[in-house]
Amino acid sequence: MAYRAVHRREVLGKRMHQTFSEKRAELENKEKALSNMKSSLAVMDKELTREKVExxxxxxxxxxxxxxxxxxxxxxxxxxxxxxxxxxxxxxxxxxxxxxxxxxxxxxxxxxxxxxxxxxxxxxxDLIGGYSEVEVNTIRDKYIHNVFKDKDILKADWADxxxxxxxxxxxxxxxxxxxxxxxxxxxxxxxxxxxxxxxxxxxxxxxxxxxxxxxxxxxxxxxxxxxxxxxxxxxxxxxxxxxxxMDYYDRETEVKIVMTHAKLDMKDAAAIVDVVRRVRERLPNAEKIGTRACVMVARMLKGFKKFDKDSVNAVLGDIIVSKTKSQEDFLSKQKILDSI
Ligand SMILES: Nc1ncnc2c1ncn2[C@@H]1O[C@H](COP(=O)(O)OP(=O)(O)O)[C@@H](O)[C@H]1O
Ligand SMILES: [Mg+2]
Structure with missing residues (x-):
């Protein structure tokens, strides 16, 4: 009997079975779809990682x-x-x-x-990551009425x-x-x-x-x-x-930084930077005040109506006091400010 690759297998006018070539074609299509899905999943994964980083x-x-x-x-x-x-x-x-x-x-x-x-x-x-959580899944298989099959899946998610x-x-x-x-x-x-x-x-x-x-x-x-x-x-x-x-930036750079951060003109910014730089020279190494202090003083003073010695002293005092060890220490720093 000759083998026929195509056989009419019809019941009530409907096809019942696939031929070999039809089966192969379907399988190939499925594989193609699967690989497409895999590659789009990989793209999604990449996107997710980026979003996660951000x-x-x-x-x-x-x-x-x-x-x-x-x-x-x-x-x-x-x-x-x-x-x-x-x-x-x-x-x-x-x-x-x-x-x-x-x-x-x-x-x-x-x-x-x-x-x-x-x-x-x-x-x-904190640097490398770790297991963020442990997920326990219990599958209870009751396919056969008096046989129970329990399966615990312990899944720990590693987070980078x-x-x-x-x-x-x-x-x-x-x-x-x-x-x-x-x-x-x-x-x-x-x-x-x-x-x-x-x-x-x-x-x-x-x-x-x-x-x-x-x-x-x-x-x-x-x-x-x-x-x-x-x-x-x-x-x-x-x-x-x-x-x-790196050391503190030069005067010109600090002035420009203050001008930009506090939206001050060059004259006011330079006046503030000069005072801060002089205080900086007089303070011990661990307590020196940096460009951040220039910016803070400038932002604070900008809101003041007067730009006089007392207000400058008060603002600078508030900034240097955070690193002061004692009342005496503070008084000696106050003296430095007064002399400047
Ligand atoms: N090149 C720069 N341009 C603008 N602002 C700057 C520049 N360098 C420093 N600053 C400002 O000076 C302040 C101190 O800088 P920061 O980088 O925080 O110092 P550090 O990390 O050394 O303590 C911040 O307000 C920062 O924005
Ligand atoms: Mg820093």
Whole structure:
């Protein structure tokens, strides 16, 4: 009997069965649809990751960026090191502009930016991520009436934190005030910079090692005063970074920053910057006031009707008192202000 690939299998005028070629075509179509679905899922996944980065690791915005020659030169220096894939560590006193320049450089690199702010409580999990929740699913199979089949599925969701995201997808990581975190929390960075591999200690198998993406860049900031303190970062880590020391900006830059932030004219901005710079010279290192103080004084004084010595003194007093250790200390600082 000859085999017929096409056979009329009809019951009451309706087709009952498919031929082989029809079956194959259907299977192929299904596979095609599945692969299309998979690729659109991958796109969605990528989008979700990006949204997640933007939503969860809110990066502060640089609202008013001023770029004088010295600012530009510093910016280029940081960028040049980063172009060699070197992690850059910007060291400088409080309020000199470390965070602002890091954010600006990171933004100009054109990659998504992830942000970590270092403090005492930072742990390795904050850097790399962890299991966010454990989901237990119980499936009770009662297909056969007197047989129960229970199946517990324990599913833990791993959530990437900034460092993992940056290493995986090649984002720019800013680790602000990184020396405020306990050095042990930062150990995980060592293999990232020495071997180009991020090890996730709580993951297993292939998932445990993340190969660092070629576009990954890292900028660290720290304050030399704190840096010498209890949380001195491990030498092995510091050795892997280039350190760029930045001081307070020059007078012209500070004046321009104050003009932009407080919307003051050059004369008023210069007067404020000059007073702050003189106070700065007289204060001990750990208590010096930076460009942030210039901006704060300017914003406050702008609301005053008079711009006299007493109001300037009062505003400056409020700013320097936050780092004052005692009543006596405050009085001696008051004297400095009076003499200026
Ligand atoms: N180049 C700049 N242009 C505009 N504003 C700046 C610039 N550099 C610093 N600032 C401002 O000076 C203040 C202190 O800068 P910040 O980056 O916070 O200092 P740090 O991180 O060193 O403590 C902020 O208000 C910041 O916006
Ligand atoms: Mg800062």
């Amino acid at each position: 939503a969860e690791y809110l990066v502060p915005e640089v609202e008013y960026w001023v770029e004088t020659e010295p600012v530009k030169a510093l910016k280029e220096r940081v960028k040049n090191w980063l172009s060699l894939k070197q992690p850059v560590h910007i060291i400088g006193p409080t309020g000199c502009g470390k965070t602002a320049i890091s954010l600006t450089v990171a933004k100009e690199l054109g990659r998504p930016v992830v942000w970590i702010n270092g403090d005492e409580s930072i742990t390795t999990t 934190n900034p460092l993992t995201l940056a290493c995986k997808y090649g984002y720019t990581l800013i680790y602000n005030e990184f020396s405020r975190a306990k050095p042990s929390a930062n150990n995980v960075l060592l293999s990232v910079f020495s071997e180009g591999v991020l090890e996730l200690p709580t993951q297993f198998g292939e998932e445990r090692y993340v190969k660092v993406h070629p576009a990954f860049r890292a900028i660290f900031t720290s304050n030399p005063v704190e840096y010498a303190g209890i949380h001195r970062a491990q030498d092995a880590l510091l050795d892997r970074m280039v350190g760029i020391y």
